[in-house]
Amino acid sequence: MSLTYKVEPQKGWLLAVFEGFYDSSLAEEFTNQVLEICTIHKPAKLLIDMRGVEGEMSKWSRYGLTVTAAKKYFLALLLGKVAKCRFAIVGNIPLVDPDKFEEVVASARGMDLKIFTNINHAYVWLGV
Numbered sequence: 001m002s003l004t005y006k007v008e009p010q011k012g013w014l015l016a017v018f019e020g021f022y023d024s025s026l027a028e029e030f031t032n033q034v035l036e037i038c039t040i041h042k043p044a045k046l047l048i049d050m051r052g053v054e055g056e057m058s059k060w061s062r063y064g065l066t067v068t069a070a071k072k073y074f075l076a077l078l079l080g081k082v083a084k085c086r087f088a089i090v091g092n093i094p095l096v097d098p099d100k101f102e103e104v105v106a107s108a109r110g111m112d113l114k115i116f117t118n119i120n121h122a123y124v125w126l127g128v
Contacts, residue, residue, distance in 0.1 A: 043083065057094075
C-alpha cells in the first residue's frame with residue numbers, strides 16, 4: 001500500500017496533505033513524493049500534513065528516513081531543482097515522535113524542519 005497526497009497552494013506557502021498507511025518500506029516513496037512537490041512548486045514554506053496517515057516508525061527508521069530526505073533535498077537544492085524551503089510536518093503519535101527525533105536529525109544536517117502534533121503551532125512557526 002502507498003501514500004496518496006494532494007497539494008493545496010496557499011498564498012505564500014504550500015500545503016501537502018498525505019493519507020494512507022505508512023511503514024518503513026515506504027520511506028523511499030515518501031521522500032520522492034516530497035521532493036516531487038518541492039521540484040514542481042518550489043515552495044519557500046511547506047506544511048506536510050500527515051494527520052491522515054496511520055502507522056509508526058522505529059527510531060532507526062526515523063533516522064534513515066530523515067537522513068535520506070536531507071540528502072535528496074540538498075542535492076536537489078545544489079542542482080537548482082528546488083528552492084530553499086522551511087518544512088513543518090504535522091502528524092499524530094506514534095507516527096511522529098513526541099521527542100521530535102526527526103527534527104533533531106534534520107537540524108543536524110542543516111534542514112529547516114520542525115515536527116508538530118498541533119497544526120496551529122505549525123502555522124505559527126511557518127508564519128502563515
